[in-house]
Amino acid sequence: MRAELISTGTELLLGQILNTNAKFLGERLARLGIDVFFQTTVGDNESRLAEVLHTALKRANLIIITGGLGPTSDDLTKETAARVLGLELLTDELSLVRIEDFFRVRGRKMPEMNRKQALMPAGALVLANMAGTAPGMIVEQAGKSIVILPGPPVEMEPMFLETVEPYLKKKLGEDRVLIVSRIIKVLGLGESTIEEKIRDLVDKQVNPTIAFLAPRGEVYIRVTAKTGTEKEAMEMIAGIENEIRKRLGDYVYGADGETMESVVAGLLKRHGLTVSVAESCTGGLIAKRLTDVPGVSENFMYGIVTYSNDAKTRFLGVSAGTLEKHGAVSEDTASEMAFGVRQAGGTDLALSVTGVAGPGGGTPEKPVGLVFIGFAEGNNVAVKRHLFTGDREVIRWQTANAALNLLRGYLMQL
Amino acid sequence: MRAELISTGTELLLGQILNTNAKFLGERLARLGIDVFFQTTVGDNESRLAEVLHTALKRANLIIITGGLGPTSDDLTKETAARVLGLELLTDELSLVRIEDFFRVRGRKMPEMNRKQALMPAGALVLANMAGTAPGMIVEQAGKSIVILPGPPVEMEPMFLETVEPYLKKKLGEDRVLIVSRIIKVLGLGESTIEEKIRDLVDKQVNPTIAFLAPRGEVYIRVTAKTGTEKEAMEMIAGIENEIRKRLGDYVYGADGETMESVVAGLLKRHGLTVSVAESCTGGLIAKRLTDVPGVSENFMYGIVTYSNDAKTRFLGVSAGTLEKHGAVSEDTASEMAFGVRQAGGTDLALSVTGVAGPGGGTPEKPVGLVFIGFAEGNNVAVKRHLFTGDREVIRWQTANAALNLLRGYLMQL
Numbered sequence: 001m002r003a004e005l006i007s008t009g010t011e012l013l014l015g016q017i018l019n020t021n022a023k024f025l026g027e028r029l030a031r032l033g034i035d036v037f038f039q040t041t042v043g044d045n046e047s048r049l050a051e052v053l054h055t056a057l058k059r060a061n062l063i064i065i066t067g068g069l070g071p072t073s074d075d076l077t078k079e080t081a082a083r084v085l086g087l088e089l090l091t092d093e094l095s096l097v098r099i100e101d102f103f104r105v106r107g108r109k110m111p112e113m114n115r116k117q118a119l120m121p122a123g124a125l126v127l128a129n130m131a132g133t134a135p136g137m138i139v140e141q142a143g144k145s146i147v148i149l150p151g152p153p154v155e156m157e158p159m160f161l162e163t164v165e166p167y168l169k170k171k172l173g174e175d176r177v178l179i180v181s182r183i184i185k186v187l188g189l190g191e192s193t194i195e196e197k198i199r200d201l202v203d204k205q206v207n208p209t210i211a212f213l214a215p216r217g218e219v220y221i222r223v224t225a226k227t228g229t230e231k232e233a234m235e236m237i238a239g240i241e242n243e244i245r246k247r248l249g250d251y252v253y254g255a256d257g258e259t260m261e262s263v264v265a266g267l268l269k270r271h272g273l274t275v276s277v278a279e280s281c282t283g284g285l286i287a288k289r290l291t292d293v294p295g296v297s298e299n300f301m302y303g304i305v306t307y308s309n310d311a312k313t314r315f316l317g318v319s320a321g322t323l324e325k326h327g328a329v330s331e332d333t334a335s336e337m338a339f340g341v342r343q344a345g346g347t348d349l350a351l352s353v354t355g356v357a358g359p360g361g362g363t364p365e366k367p368v369g370l371v372f373i374g375f376a377e378g379n380n381v382a383v384k385r386h387l388f389t390g391d392r393e394v395i396r397w398q399t400a401n402a403a404l405n406l407l408r409g410y411l412m413q414l
Numbered sequence: 415m416r417a418e419l420i421s422t423g424t425e426l427l428l429g430q431i432l433n434t435n436a437k438f439l440g441e442r443l444a445r446l447g448i449d450v451f452f453q454t455t456v457g458d459n460e461s462r463l464a465e466v467l468h469t470a471l472k473r474a475n476l477i478i479i480t481g482g483l484g485p486t487s488d489d490l491t492k493e494t495a496a497r498v499l500g501l502e503l504l505t506d507e508l509s510l511v512r513i514e515d516f517f518r519v520r521g522r523k524m525p526e527m528n529r530k531q532a533l534m535p536a537g538a539l540v541l542a543n544m545a546g547t548a549p550g551m552i553v554e555q556a557g558k559s560i561v562i563l564p565g566p567p568v569e570m571e572p573m574f575l576e577t578v579e580p581y582l583k584k585k586l587g588e589d590r591v592l593i594v595s596r597i598i599k600v601l602g603l604g605e606s607t608i609e610e611k612i613r614d615l616v617d618k619q620v621n622p623t624i625a626f627l628a629p630r631g632e633v634y635i636r637v638t639a640k641t642g643t644e645k646e647a648m649e650m651i652a653g654i655e656n657e658i659r660k661r662l663g664d665y666v667y668g669a670d671g672e673t674m675e676s677v678v679a680g681l682l683k684r685h686g687l688t689v690s691v692a693e694s695c696t697g698g699l700i701a702k703r704l705t706d707v708p709g710v711s712e713n714f715m716y717g718i719v720t721y722s723n724d725a726k727t728r729f730l731g732v733s734a735g736t737l738e739k740h741g742a743v744s745e746d747t748a749s750e751m752a753f754g755v756r757q758a759g760g761t762d763l764a765l766s767v768t769g770v771a772g773p774g775g776g777t778p779e780k781p782v783g784l785v786f787i788g789f790a791e792g793n794n795v796a797v798k799r800h801l802f803t804g805d806r807e808v809i810r811w812q813t814a815n816a817a818l819n820l821l822r823g824y825l826m827q828l
Contacts, residue, residue: 013450015440016595016636017627018432022455026429036427037462041436041453048451055469181428192485192525202487211458212486213425214566222425277719283705284698287719291697294773294806296721302729303719305691305701311716314759315729345728359708387520390545392708394568 001034001172004060006052008067008077009151010043020153021066028160032168033177033226034062044074053084061144062168067151069134071113077148078119078137085141087121095126095135102133127163131155138167145171177226180233183213184221184244185254187405191219197247201240208236217388217398250412253405260404261289267411268299273348275407277303278316278341280328280354281371285400301347306337316340316352329354329366331383338374338381349410350376351403357392369395373403375410415586417443417450418474420466422481422491423565424457434567435480442574446582447591448476458488467498475558476582481565483548485527491562492533492551499555501535509540509549516547541577545569552581559585594647595638597627598658599668601819605633611661615654622650631802631812664826667819674818675703681825682713687762689821691717692730692755694742695769695785699814715761720751730754730766743768743780745797752788752795763824764790765817769800771809783809787817789824 005025011017022039029036037059042052049068056063068077082089096118103110117134120126127136127149134150136159147164149156169176186194191214195202198221202210208225221244225236245252254263268275277286277300287303290296304315309328312318317340318333326332334354342350355371362368369388374381384406388398419439425431436453443450451473456466463482470477482491496503510532517524531548534540541550541563548564550573561578563570600608605628609616612635616624622639635658639650659666668677682689691700691714701717704710718729723742726732731754732747740746748768756764769785776782783802788795798820802812 012436013440013453014444014593015437015442016625018434018437020432022426023429023432026427028429030428037457037459038466039427039455043451045451052452179428181430183430190522190525192527193522195486195527196525211424211488212484213431214484215431216568222430224428279698279701281705282702284693284701284717284719287693287698288696288702291719291721292807301722302725303698303717303721304729305698305705305717305719307705307711307717308715311759315716315718345725390568391572393706394545 001062001168001176002060003029003034003036003062003064004056005036005039006049006056006063006065007039007041007151008044008049008065009041010045010074012041013043021151021156024153024157025064025066025160028165030179030181032165032172033179034168034172035179044068044076046076046080049077049080050084053081057084057144062147063144064147064149064164066149066156069117069136069148069150071111071117071133075116078121081139081146081148082121085121085139085146087123087139089119090122091115091118092120092126092135093118095120098128098135099133125167127159129155130158130162136163138164177228178230178233179224179226180230180237181222181224182237182241183256184223184241184252185258185260186219186221186248186251187217187253187260187401189219189248189251194219194221194248198244201243208240210240216394217390217401250409253408259289259292260401260408262293264404264408264411265290265293265296265299267408268296271411271414273411274299274301275349275351276301276341276345276347277403278337278350278352278374279303279305280307280312280337280352281357282353282396282400282403283307285396286351286353286403289400289404302345304341304344312337315344317343327366329356329370329372331372331385334372334374334383335381338376338383339379342376348377349407350374351407352376353399353403355386355395355399357395357399359392371395371399371402373399373406375406377410415448415476415582416474417448417476417478418470419450419453420463420470420477420479421453421455422458422463422479423455424459424488426455427457435565435570438567438571439478439480439574442579443582444593444595446579446586447593448582448586458482458490460490460494463491463494464498467495471498471558476561477558478561478563478578480563480570483531483550483562483564485525485531485547492535495553495560495562496535499535499553499560501537501553503533504536505529505532506534506540506549507532509534509542512542512549513547539581541573543569544572544576550577552578591640591642592644592647593638593640594644594651595636596651596655597670598635598637598655598666599672599674600633600635600662600665601631601667601674601815603633603662603665608633608635608662612658615657622654624654630808631804631815664823667822673703673706674815674822676707678818678822678825679704679707679710679713681822682710685825685828687825688713688715689763689765690715690755690759690761691817692751692764692766692788693717693719694721694726694751694767695771696767696810696814696817697721699810700765700767700817703814703818716759718755718758726751729758731757741780743770743784743786745786745799748786748788748797749795752790752797753793756790762791763821764788765821766790767813767817769809769813771806771813773806785809785813785816787813787820789820791824 358368
């Protein structure tokens with residue numbers, strides 16, 4: 001089965017909202033093994049929507065359209081689809097009752113304009129809307145399925161999961177092909193270096209396929225298998241994944257839903273170790289990311305954000321002499337911060353960061369992006385120097401990543 | 415000028431990432447008064463990308479393609495475009511030098527495969543990439559402009575703003591119609607309450623138009639004007655904005671690029687006051703958000719993330735008796751945290767938060783979403799109780815918002 005997604009709504013073209021529906025549907029269809037080759041967004045305009053639908057009917061046998069089912073005059077998806085498919089629109093009595101009920105339970109009378117939402121192309125399978133007034137529908141014609149769903153994600157998502165997904169599974173029957181992907185996450189190696197290390201795997205890829213993504217200074221390797229059963233797909237992926245992990249070693253920090261912070265939190269828990277964090281340029285981001293992980297409270301004890309020099313001295317015991325001689329962004333300061341924060345509350349381990357996140361504050365000697373990361377274990381402290389590129393947010397993100405990765409490196413060796 | 419956007423990348427079709435590029439470009443083009451009628455997403459596949467490009471060339475005179483400029487073999491946007499446009503690919507020597515430099519300053523040798531990124535369609539205008547290795551390009555052919563930009567938003571966005579936008583402005587000349595939007599940001603009032611207060615404005619809207627968005631517990635009111643000059647548009651918007659601000663008062667906390675944290679940072683600076691923050695359930699998010707604002711270092715002195723009870727006692731002086739009697743999530747603990755963090759380093763003001771962010775840890779008495787926020791000024795402390803709904807991330811976000819808003823309320827009255 002080959003699918004095509006059509007998102008309608010001028011607000012999407014104007015960039016006023018993100019198209020989360022396309023992501024949601026893409027993900028769900030991929031799991032079912034249904035190929036999506038094109039996704040088109042079009043405004044609330046009848047002739048352009050008709051054009052897109054005509055094109056989609058030529059190259060796909062499953063078409064999912066979202067949006068344009070509201071009661072107002074710029075909602076015209078159903079009307080356009082009915083015209084393109086040569087179908088009449090008829091009032092669906094059950095839908096009309098449901099829409100009237102929706103207003104009644106809210107103590108309101110149904111506005112006359114909502115009556116339009118009960119109109120359905122003749123012969124359509126009607127999909128109930130549990131979270132709003134617009135029913136969805138499935139029209140079958142000439143071996144193709146045209147699915148029309150409301151635009152708001154709170155209405156579309158449950159409708160898809162409860163009605164469209166079972167419909168598609170039934171249609172796919174037993175001979176469906178599953179597409180299963182796994183993302184292998186790498187930090188500390190560039191995309192081209194990675195590709196060099198696994199070029200032979202990439203070159204001979206057919207199934208599973210290997211692709212690269214590069215979000216914010218990391219590299220994700222996506223391995224995608226296409227086969228009949230989930231078990232088979234997992235085995236095919238595991239074969240490639242093991243080989244990739246063997247080649248890249250500890251540069252691979254996790255896969256799929258694992259984040260740098262969840263991996264670190266898991267390792268801390270496994271080894272029963274506590275950590276504290278002293279942050280300057282990241283301003284709380286490391287603590288925030290660690291505490292994004294539910295249940296981290298037994299291992300992450302405290303964090304101190306020392307944005308001012310005075311706070312570095314007061315809370316972490318960084319010496320005024322060090323700050324004066326080497327500056328707040330220096331190896332020595334990072335070292336004393338890591339030592340100090342660990343001592344302050346007696347954790348097993350500690351991290352510290354100090355750097356120039358920009359956009360201001362850079363000098364030729366200490367440019368924007370220069371960061372020192374300290375790691376303390378007992379009375380031992382080590383410091384690493386980095387030079388990151390990007391804007392303030394990206395530099396802060398990469399700094400937090402590098403700090404957590406330093407901690408991960410230590411924990412991996414235990 | 416009529417534009418069409420093409421996003422390339424199988425990861426978009428598979429729903430693995432959100433298409434933020436389409437939103438960003440849609441928004442920027444709308445501001446320039448350039449209509450976007452279609453936006454298409456296509457995978458890393460040469461024939462399908464060629465098909466989409468052919469279609470776009472028929473119906474638009476500005477085509478912007480993002481993605482597929484990386485060094486690897488599944489990056490084929492440039493190659494496909496050159497083929498469709500009948501152009502040769504030639505090495506751009508300046509780009510090659512820039513790419514080699516990119517690696518040199520990082521102390522690495524340029525991998526051989528990155529050489530490919532310096533290939534450009536003959537006659538293309540080359541756009542430098544300040545944040546990565548892939549240059550962008552503009553090709554002009556038969557009165558049409560084809561713009562090709564790298565996929566990662568950190569590379570694409572600055573490249574668009576610094577090179578493509580000036581290029582388009584020049585092309586548009588004087589006779590363009592501008593669409594200007596302004597977002598008015600409201601915290602503390604629900605969407606329906608706001609709509610009641612400004613219903614007459616909404617009912618008579620034609621130009622400017624008024625629309626509502628509701629991200630994460632806030633309400634955004636978008637006012638959009640369509641006219642010939644930026645000055646005219648601004649005046650039209652200002653008229654509506656003043657009326658909205660008059661009706662909603664201090665519930666309006668900012669507009670457009672202003673964030674809760676930037677507004678608070680601005681007020682602190684204006685009044686020359688310092689603040690510190692003690693965080694439990696937000697785990698550093700408030701400090702992180704305040705330090706997202708460049709130059710906040712003279713007003714935000716330090717933050718202490720006390721995730722454990724021991725840390726609350728040790729760093730903030732919360733009494734063991736209070737923790738035992740009332741628990742960590744209580745009015746008394748929030749109060750002592752605010753008092754203690756202010757005292758610890760002697761700031762003028764202080765915020766504290768303690769709560770149950772979930773998903774675990776809720777009880778009938780202290781359910782998930784229960785949060786206490788403390789505010790200290792000198793030796794005076796006030797505590798506010800909130801009950802938020804949503805998942806862990808949303809509860810933490812709303813908690814940080816409410817804490818910063820409490821501080822804003824105080825600063826507004828000075």
